[in-house]
Structure formats: C-alpha cells, structure tokens
Amino acid sequence: MRMLGDGRPWLRTVRRLLNGVAFGVVALGLALARIQVAPDVYFDARNVPIALIALFEGWPAGLVAALPVAIYRWFWLGGIGTVPGLVSVACAAAAGGLVHWWATRSGRVRTAHTFGLGALTFLTTLLGYAMLGAPGLGKFARTWPHFLVAYVGGIGVLATLFQNVVERERLHAGERRFRALLDESSEAIRIVDAASRRILETNRTDCALSGRPRPALLGRDAREFWPEDAAGRDxxxxxxxxxxxxxxASAFGLPLRTAGGAVRSIDLTCRRVDRDGRRYDIVIFRDAGPREALDAARREVSDLRAITLIANATAHEINNPLTVIVGSLELLQRRLDAEGQETRWIDRAIDASQRIRDIIARMTHITRVEASGAFPGVPAMLDIHRSSEDNTGRH
Structure with missing residues (x-):
C-alpha cells in the first residue's frame, strides 16, 4: 500500500483505510484459527494485527482493522463474551493509536514503542477476560503465558520487522526522489569519489554534455574525460x-573531452564534502558555449562603442583642417595654368583629399567590428570598409 505514497492527503487516507482492511482480514483469520489450550479455553492472536496497523497508520486504521473481527463476533459467534471481545479489539486499536502518537513525537518507531505496545495489548486482553468476571479471569490464568508470548514478544518482533521494511521503503523513496531531482536539473551534476576519482553518480544533463549514457559514466575515472593536451590537463x-x-573551486572555459574525442568548453564549480569518513567532490558544470557567445557579444558592443567614439572624434578633428586644405588647393588651382605640371599635382591632392572625406564618412557610420587580414609582424587593424558598408551603401 506504500505505492499510494504520502504526497497527497487523500491518498494517505485511502492507503491507511486499505491497510486497515487488509490487517482486519488477517485479524479475522487469526480469530477463526483459534487454538484450544484447555477444555473450553481458546487462544488466538487477533489483537496483534489490529495493534500493529494502528501503530504504523494511526487509530483510524486500527478501528477499520477491528471492524471485521467485531462483525464476526457480534453477528456470527455471539455469546456472553461478545461485548468483552468488542471492547478488547477496540482497546487494542486505541492502544496502537496511542503508541503511534508517541512514536510520531519521537520521529520513528523504536524498540520501546513496540514492546510497550505489546504490553498494552496484553492488558487489553486481560481487560476483556476481566469483564467476564471470575470465570473469565480463571480462563485467563490458564492462557496468559500464550498471550504474553504472542502479544509482547510477537508484536515487539513483528513491529521491529515492519519498521525495518517501512524505513527501507522510505529510503528507496528518498533515493527515487533524489534521482528525479538530479535528472531534472538543468545543469550537469557529477558526484566523484575524491580518493579514487571514480564517478559515483551523475544526471541526465551530464550524459547529454558528455555524449555518454549513465552506465558508461558510472565507475569511470573522471580523469579519462580530461583533454589530451598538456595545457588542458594542467x-x-x-x-x-x-x-x-x-x-x-570554480573554473570557466574548462576543456572536457566528450564521446568521440571532441572537446567542449564548460564552466564548472566543485565542492569537497566529507561524509561518514569518505570524501566526495560535488561537481556542477554547464556548457560554456552560451556564456562565451554572450561574452563575445558584450566585448563586441564595448569595442564598437569605443571605436565609434574615437571615429566620431577623429572625423571631427580631421574635417576642419581638411576643409581648409581643400579650399586652399582649389584657390591655388585657379591661379595656375590649366595645362601646367603644378595643376596636375593639385588635382591629385584634391582627389586624395576626397578619398580622406570618404574614409571619414565611413568612420562615422561604423556598425560592427571587422578586422582586416593579419600579416606577419603587423597587428590586426579595423577594416573600415567592411565595418561600415551596410550603412553607406558603398562597395
């Protein structure tokens, strides 16, 4: 019934009721399979499953478990022991509920709870026999060792076994939740044994970045995924x-060798954890590609802003003296012979000045950063033509 989980209140209620019905059937079977220990004296352990389910699921489940036995006693068996029998099973459910509350405050069912419940169940059985008067107490005097073993010993041992099963199931449920949360993470998570460098756990994102399925990662030496070049391994x-x-420690742009030998860049954070005498490295990493692309875009924007400021200032400072130079050349050109050598020199100077004007115009319309081809011994330079051609319409 643990498959119904503890996530929703109504599911918990349904689970408890179904567990109560199941243990009620067991209690009814024990009541029907009673053992005769003396003439007209019978013994059965019907209160054991009732008390057990009340211990683990609370008093409502205990009352549900007591219902089949009560129906059998009232409508089928009858007799003077009907009311004492009903009181006995109801008190066993109440005792289980009381110890359940006690165990809840302690955080878990412990040995004291289980054997304490066994003692209380033994006393509820004594109460039922006592309600029959002297004949009932006489029967109990002949059967009490059986009840003592069945209730105190039986409930104590069975409750301890049940608690181990419940805790194991809770542990497995916690592992499943941990596994699900690990796989839902958008970042790669890898747990590595610090001493051996063996990968102990990983998640789906790690498998995607590494290009390997989970079984191919677990147990492998994490150093197998380092790059082959010395700089990367360093x-x-x-x-x-x-x-x-x-x-x-943290690192950015760290090289990681993936399936097929390809190397991809990752951003990584690693933290050392000590647990139960062993050291573990919790490694969280992600693909550095988006971050590097964003950084490159930011650098380009910063470079473009700096270039634009310099270009606009340069254009302003050059245009003023260039206007004076071109005007002076044109005045000088008018005074010289149109066919003379000096006029041709002035024409070339005016053409060169016009080229300077064109360059300045492009400088004021730079929209991106395009570097010219690099040559040995020459630093990279801005290609003004390619950096501004979309805005000027010139090719």
Missing part, C-alpha cells in the same frame, strides 16, 4: 589542487 590539475586546499 588546468584540471590546478583545479583539483585548489579543491584539496580550499575545499571548493
């Missing part, structure tokens, strides 16, 4: 040394 070694010294 960066990983430096990261490990920082984790050893400080307990945590």
């Amino acid at each position: 960066r990983w070694e430096a990261l490990g040394a920082e984790v050893d010294a400080a307990g945590a």
